[in-house]
Amino acid sequence: xxxxxxxxxxxxxxxxxxTRGLSIMDFVLRILAAVATLGAALAMATTNETLPFATQFIxxxxxxxxxxxxxxxxxxxxxxxxxxxxxxxxxxxxxxxxTAAKSRILLVAFDTVMLGLVTASASAATSIVYxxxxxxxxxxxxAICQQYNNFCERISGSLIGSYIAVAIFTxxxxxxxxxxxxx
Amino acid sequence: xxxxxxxxxxxxxxNGRKVPGAPLRPGWKKGVAxxxxxxxxxxxxxxxxxxxxxxxxxxxxxFFTQFFQFEASYDSFSTFQFFVIxxxxxxxxxxxxxxxxxxxxxxxxxxxxxxxxxILDTVFLTLSTxxxxxxxxxxxxxxxxxxxSNWLAICNQFGDFCQxxxxxxxxxxxxxLLLVVLIVMSAVALPHNSYL
Numbered sequence: 001x002x003x004x005x006x007x008x009x010x011x012x013x014x015x016x017x018x019t020r021g022l023s024i025m026d027f028v029l030r031i032l033a034a035v036a037t038l039g040a041a042l043a044m045a046t047t048n049e050t051l052p053f054a055t056q057f058i059x060x061x062x063x064x065x066x067x068x069x070x071x072x073x074x075x076x077x078x079x080x081x082x083x084x085x086x087x088x089x090x091x092x093x094x095x096x097x098x099t100a101a102k103s104r105i106l107l108v109a110f111d112t113v114m115l116g117l118v119t120a121s122a123s124a125a126t127s128i129v130y131x132x133x134x135x136x137x138x139x140x141x142x143a144i145c146q147q148y149n150n151f152c153e154r155i156s157g158s159l160i161g162s163y164i165a166v167a168i169f170t171x172x173x174x175x176x177x178x179x180x181x182x183x
Numbered sequence: 184x185x186x187x188x189x190x191x192x193x194x195x196x197x198n199g200r201k202v203p204g205a206p207l208r209p210g211w212k213k214g215v216a217x218x219x220x221x222x223x224x225x226x227x228x229x230x231x232x233x234x235x236x237x238x239x240x241x242x243x244x245x246f247f248t249q250f251f252q253f254e255a256s257y258d259s260f261s262t263f264q265f266f267v268i269x270x271x272x273x274x275x276x277x278x279x280x281x282x283x284x285x286x287x288x289x290x291x292x293x294x295x296x297x298x299x300x301x302i303l304d305t306v307f308l309t310l311s312t313x314x315x316x317x318x319x320x321x322x323x324x325x326x327x328x329x330x331x332s333n334w335l336a337i338c339n340q341f342g343d344f345c346q347x348x349x350x351x352x353x354x355x356x357x358x359x360l361l362l363v364v365l366i367v368m369s370a371v372a373l374p375h376n377s378y379l
Contacts, residue, residue, distance in 0.1 A: 062331070062332075066329070066331040066332070067329060067331075067332070068323065068327075069320040069323070069324075101375040105370050105371055105373075108366070108367065108370040109367045109370065112305070112308070112363050112366050112367060113363060115305070115308065115309065115312075116308065116312050116359060116363055119308075119309050119312040119313050119316065120312050120313075120315070120316035120319075121316070122313070122316075123312065123313040123314070123315075123316040123317040123320075124316045124317060124319060124320035125320075126317060127262045127316075127317035127318070127320045127321055128320050128324075130261070130262065131321070131324075131334075132332075136259065136260060137259070138254075138255060138256075138259030138260070139255070139259070139260075139325070139334070139335070139337045140335060141324075141332075141334040141335070142332070142333060142334070144332045166309060170305055170306065170309060173301075173305050173366075174301075174302050174305065176370075177298060177301050177302065177370060177373065178298070180370065180373050180375050181294045181297075181298050181373050181374065181375060183375045183376055
């Protein structure tokens with residue numbers, strides 16, 4: 001392309017088609033990831049289990065905000081979900097204007113930061129859920145899942161949506177970078 | 184109809200742009216590549232330091248009963264085992280990516296090595312963030328305990344162990360930050376031909 005001359009008014013169609021497919025796939029994956037993180041945040045935030053027995057002074061209750069890592073999980077996934085919905089605008093812009101490079105670079109930068117956030121929240125929650133399932137003999141931490149079955153199932157299941165979003169973010173970054181280099 | 188001839192790239196157009204799409208001085212991509220190399224060395228130090236610090240964390244308290252000896256070590260927590268292995272992998276990958284980084288210094292306008300580095304950096308960013316955050320959750324519990332689930336804060340007894348695992352987590356999060364900066368820098372310097 002360097003050294004060739006172009007007439008004014010002639011639009012080259014070569015750059016549009018290879019990256020348009022990538023942009024459409026980017027849009028679809030973004031919607032999927034937004035749904036996944038929103039679902040994960042909601043599933044974790046609505047956990048609430050009260051055990052049927054109670055003494056006169058103590059009520060046995062488990063909620064997600066008793067454990068700070070799960071609270072971080074809910075906030076992290078909500079932030080990422082909101083970001084994904086807002087970035088749909090930029091994604092649509094890339095479908096329409098497939099040769100945009102600087103805005104794609106901006107999107108890669110934000111996506112990388114959000115990948116870090118969603119991975120961090122998913123991993124922190126996973127390690128707490130692991131301890132809740134197995135306990136830890138060395139630190140004398142008791143496995144609370146043995147009493148709170150429902151609570152445990154819910155917090156374990158909500159991790160799935162978050163990990164789907166992690167995989168999707170990785171694919172999104174790779175797609176954007178390949179689209180930049182193809183333009 | 185007028186024609187635009189792009190072949191006269193040896194003349195300076197205005198502020199020194201020789202190639203359409205290059206925003207700054209010519210040679211800025213080489214500067215970015217050198218910065219990439221230096222940050223990569225920093226990330227190697229951070230990730231290998233994190234792995235080493237966690238792997239050598241082991242503390243035995245001076246008192247013991249007839250049946251128990253009070254010992255804390257990283258391998259009683261499977262999260263910390265995952266942390267050591269993952270940070271070792273990340274450190275190993277960063278060492279192996281040094282040749283590719285050198286290639287991008289020598290050939291700043293080649294897209295292949297940079298693209299390869301970005302994709303692999305993203306994968307290892309995920310791995311290191313995951314291990315760092317999981318270990319951070321455990322370290323937070325070790326410092327603060329949790330009253331509702333009756334988990335005791337072990338840092339009150341095992342002070343040295345706690346310092347080492349906290350330092351390891353901080354080092355791994357430094358490596359995560361450096362990887363994010365590396366990815367964004369490589370994306371900015373990736374060769375592309377369009378104006379926008």
